[in-house]
Amino acid sequence: MKKTLTAAAIALMLAGSSFAASQADFDKAYAAAEAARQEAAKMKNEWRDTAKMLKKAKGLAKAGKLDAAIKMAKAAEFQGKMAVAQAKAQANAGNPSYLYN
Numbered sequence: 482m483k484k485t486l487t488a489a490a491i492a493l494m495l496a497g498s499s500f501a502a503s504q505a506d507f508d509k510a511y512a513a514a515e516a517a518r519q520e521a522a523k524m525k526n527e528w529r530d531t532a533k534m535l536k537k538a539k540g541l542a543k544a545g546k547l548d549a550a551i552k553m554a555k556a557a558e559f560q561g562k563m564a565v566a567q568a569k570a571q572a573n574a575g576n577p578s579y580l581y582n
Contacts, residue, residue, distance in 0.1 A: 502547040510554040511538060517561025526568035531560045 514535055521527045534557035541550035 514554045514558035521564035524568040
């Protein structure tokens with residue numbers, strides 16, 4: 482009986498620890514994504530879909546779909562960070578010499 486109660490208590494604790502996303506969680510994810518997008522834009526290397534993804538994330542949040550909105554915002558943040566990394570990696574790449582002949 483004790484083992485059953487202990488297992489049930491653990492199950493309830495684990496179930497109670499996974500809360501739904503909040504507006505504050507979305508705001509934090511959105512702010513991070515927007516900062517990454519702005520950094521990429523400052524380097525003139527913003528990727529095509531990043532702003533669209535942020536707009537979609539806002540719409541999802543407005544519709545109350547915060548989990549999906551956070552997921553979209555995190556994907557946009559990833560794109561922003563990758564755009565920055567790409568810009569840094571290709572900063573002095575230049576064009577092939579045959580273009581100048």
